[in-house]
Amino acid sequence: MFEKRELVLTAKMLRKNPLSIVGSIIVVAFLATAIVSALGGSKVTPYDPFRINLDEMTQAPSKEHLFGTDQLGRDILSRLIFGVPEDLEIAVVIVAVSIFIGLLLGAVAGYHGRRIDEILMRTTDLFFAFPTVVLALAVSMALGPGVVNLTIALIIVWWPVYARIARAESISVTEKPYVEAARAAGLSSWQIIGTHVVPNIISPLLIYATLDLGMVIIYASVLSYLGLGVQPPYPEFGRMVYEGQTLLRCAWWVSIIPGVILFIVVVGFSLLGDALRDTLDPRMRKFIK
Amino acid sequence: MGLGKYVGRRLLTVIPVLIGVLVIVFLLSRVAVPNPARVWAGPRADEKTVRAIGERYHLYDPLYIQFFYYLIDLARGDWGNSPTTGQPVLKMILAYFPATLELSIAAMLIALALGIPIGVIGAVKQGTATDNWARLFSLVGVATPPFLIALVVQLVFFYYLGAFPDSGGRISTFLDAPQNVTGFFILDSLISGNWPALWSSLQHILMPAFSLAFIYFGIGARLTRASMLEILSTDYVRTAYGKGLGEWTVIYKHALRNAMIPVISVMTVMFAYMLGGSIVVESIFSWPGVGRYAAASAMGIDLFAVMGTTLVFALCVVVVNLIADILYTFVDPRIRLE
Numbered sequence: 206m207f208e209k210r211e212l213v214l215t216a217k218m219l220r221k222n223p224l225s226i227v228g229s230i231i232v233v234a235f236l237a238t239a240i241v242s243a244l245g246g247s248k249v250t251p252y253d254p255f256r257i258n259l260d261e262m263t264q265a266p267s268k269e270h271l272f273g274t275d276q277l278g279r280d281i282l283s284r285l286i287f288g289v290p291e292d293l294e295i296a297v298v299i300v301a302v303s304i305f306i307g308l309l310l311g312a313v314a315g316y317h318g319r320r321i322d323e324i325l326m327r328t329t330d331l332f333f334a335f336p337t338v339v340l341a342l343a344v345s346m347a348l349g350p351g352v353v354n355l356t357i358a359l360i361i362v363w364w365p366v367y368a369r370i371a372r373a374e375s376i377s378v379t380e381k382p383y384v385e386a387a388r389a390a391g392l393s394s395w396q397i398i399g400t401h402v403v404p405n406i407i408s409p410l411l412i413y414a415t416l417d418l419g420m421v422i423i424y425a426s427v428l429s430y431l432g433l434g435v436q437p438p439y440p441e442f443g444r445m446v447y448e449g450q451t452l453l454r455c456a457w458w459v460s461i462i463p464g465v466i467l468f469i470v471v472v473g474f475s476l477l478g479d480a481l482r483d484t485l486d487p488r489m490r491k492f493i494k
Numbered sequence: 495m496g497l498g499k500y501v502g503r504r505l506l507t508v509i510p511v512l513i514g515v516l517v518i519v520f521l522l523s524r525v526a527v528p529n530p531a532r533v534w535a536g537p538r539a540d541e542k543t544v545r546a547i548g549e550r551y552h553l554y555d556p557l558y559i560q561f562f563y564y565l566i567d568l569a570r571g572d573w574g575n576s577p578t579t580g581q582p583v584l585k586m587i588l589a590y591f592p593a594t595l596e597l598s599i600a601a602m603l604i605a606l607a608l609g610i611p612i613g614v615i616g617a618v619k620q621g622t623a624t625d626n627w628a629r630l631f632s633l634v635g636v637a638t639p640p641f642l643i644a645l646v647v648q649l650v651f652f653y654y655l656g657a658f659p660d661s662g663g664r665i666s667t668f669l670d671a672p673q674n675v676t677g678f679f680i681l682d683s684l685i686s687g688n689w690p691a692l693w694s695s696l697q698h699i700l701m702p703a704f705s706l707a708f709i710y711f712g713i714g715a716r717l718t719r720a721s722m723l724e725i726l727s728t729d730y731v732r733t734a735y736g737k738g739l740g741e742w743t744v745i746y747k748h749a750l751r752n753a754m755i756p757v758i759s760v761m762t763v764m765f766a767y768m769l770g771g772s773i774v775v776e777s778i779f780s781w782p783g784v785g786r787y788a789a790a791s792a793m794g795i796d797l798f799a800v801m802g803t804t805l806v807f808a809l810c811v812v813v814v815n816l817i818a819d820i821l822y823t824f825v826d827p828r829i830r831l832e
Contacts, residue, residue, distance in 0.1 A: 224626065224630060327510065327514075330511060331511060331514040331515065331518065333811075334511050334514070334515050334808050334811050334812055335515070335518075335770075335804065335807065335808045335811065336766065336767045336769060336770025336771070336807050336808075336811060337767070337770065338770045338771060338773055339770040339773070339788070339803070339804050339807040339808070340804070342773070342788065342792055342800065342804070343519070343522050343800060343801065343804040344522060345792075346522075346526060346792060346795070346797065346800045346801075347522040347523070347525040347526040348525070348526075349526075419637060423637075423639050426639060426641075427639070427640065427641070427773075427774060430641055430774065431773075431774075431789055431792045431793060432792065432793045433792060442639075443639070443641065446639075446641050446642070446645070447641075450645070450778070453645060453648070453649060453653070454649075454653050457649055460645055461642070461645060461646065461649070464639055464641060464642035464645065464646075465642065467639050467642070468637065468638055468639060468642055471637040471638075471639070472633065472634060472637045475633050475636065475637045476633065479629075479633065
């Protein structure tokens with residue numbers, strides 16, 4: 206899957222590009238916060254993320270409350286820290302399951318070609334006929350609010366992209382000599398797909414997934430913003446933005462800060478994913494030498 | 495093959511997609527409300543009433559028969575009524591549609607005006623710091639959550655700077671809408687010479703259009719850059735340089751035109767996706783379009799409205815794709831032979 210040489214080259218490339226360093230730092234910080242928060246829960250946050258304290262409502266960011274408090278007096282930083290593992294978990298599950306489904310369908314379609322490929326292409330075409338947000342919204346509405354339904358809805362919306370990528374890679378791998386050799390040796394289709402096709406197409410998918418993780422988090426936030434996702438009082442970026450919207454003029458931090466944090470996280474994943482994708486490009490490798 | 499034949503063939507491919515879209519929306523509405531008869535009858539109705547309603551609306555028929563009746567209803571214009579307002583969904587969608595269309599077109603123009611130059615600069619100065627800045631800028635655009643940019647723009651320009659406009663919506667609340675010719679306020683006020691309305695409409699569309707464009711210009715910039723890079727390494731561009739043409743002449747007259755072809759075709763498709771992206775932006779700016787209607791329906795659990803708007807958005811994507819493909823054949827007639 207990944208050779209040691211590739212990993213060393215990748216690390217070298219990442220070190221050279223300042224943007225990717227920034228991206229890596231952001232992603233690592235995000236992951237670290239998620240892990241610490243998941244393990245510690247509300248014990249790790251400066252304040253209780255759920256405690257309503259109307260005496261302290263809508264306080265501007267200060268030494269006591271780094272990101273200020275919202276309209277119910279809850280510390281915003283604590284809420285963000287508490288909500289991070291949930292967001293990460295949702296995103297990872299969605300991407301992982303989508304890759305799994307897409308990889309399988311794409312590899313099979315690319316290997317067999319013709320009829321099966323045609324079916325896959327038409328099906329993904331159908332999914333692409335809907336703008337992503339719109340389809341996610343419709344499926345979410347059909348399933349109902351809540352985290353589980355949100356995850357299912359986004360998986361349904363997301364897998365076609367990975368299926369397409371997997372299919373394209375699968376087609377080029379299928380034409381390689383070692384696949385032909387395997388066929389001549391008498392291996393069954395499934396054996397070939399499992400041992401030759403899948404391992405060779407998985408790395409572009411994973412690289413794309415890094416970029417995609419940020420996008421998934423945005424979509425989960427948009428759906429939560431619209432009320433179909435993480436339900437209050439559980440903190441989530443989009444939901445917090447929505448709840449603070451009416452206070453925009455007098456207490457802008459309630460809405461804007463969760464949005465900015467979300468933005469930074471997504472930028473981090475995008476920078477990292479972009480840099481990783483550049484390392485795949487053979488032309489860039491020459492620059493490192 | 496001639497244009498007519500190509501259009502005809504292309505239209506044929508649209509039909510299965512349309513059917514598929516309708517099937518999906520139909521199935522989604524069935525999943526959402528598994529027992530509509532009970533819901534419509536109300537919780538206190540007895541079994542007989544529920545059954546009667548079920549019979550009347552064909553709810554006990556096999557699924558494909560129900561789909562058939564669903565299609566007939568759609569064609570008749572009965573897309574359901576909103577439970578809260580009692581208004582027919584289709585009527586509301588049609589009323590809101592011009593506003594969304596106007597907003598999306600304005601946003602697309604801004605996105606292209608921003609994105610294409612950035613992409614060109616990035617390509618021409620590839621590998622330099624300028625290129626990195628251009629790529630960073632494009633990435634920032636794509637990574638921005640729609641609600642963040644809309645709220646920040648609103649906060650900075652509306653609340654803090656008090657710049658424009660004076661209210662939400664498409665036009666100042668103190669003015670009447672311009673005489674309805676196209677449904678596009680900007681065009682209508684131009685046509686009727688209604689200068690106050692024109693000025694107010696322009697003011698009102700700027701912030702939401704910019705917010706919507708911000709998310710998509712990055713895609714256009716990246717595409718332009720990639721496309722330009724490819725063109726700049728081709729033989730005829732090298733020939734142009736070899737002839738002694740200045741750098742900017744080469745770029746504008748020769749390279750850019752050809753680089754634009756894939757960009758335009760993808761951006762037309764992006765336009766259809768932008769229609770969906772309008773959901774959040776329209777809500778925040780109180781822009782009376784289909785997007786805001788969809789968002790309000792989602793929050794208010796108005797199923798018919800959500801399914802109706804979903805169907806409309808999907809239809810837009812299909813239609814825009816079709817138009818883009820047909821327009822593409824004018825740019826590159828070889829496509830028609832495939």
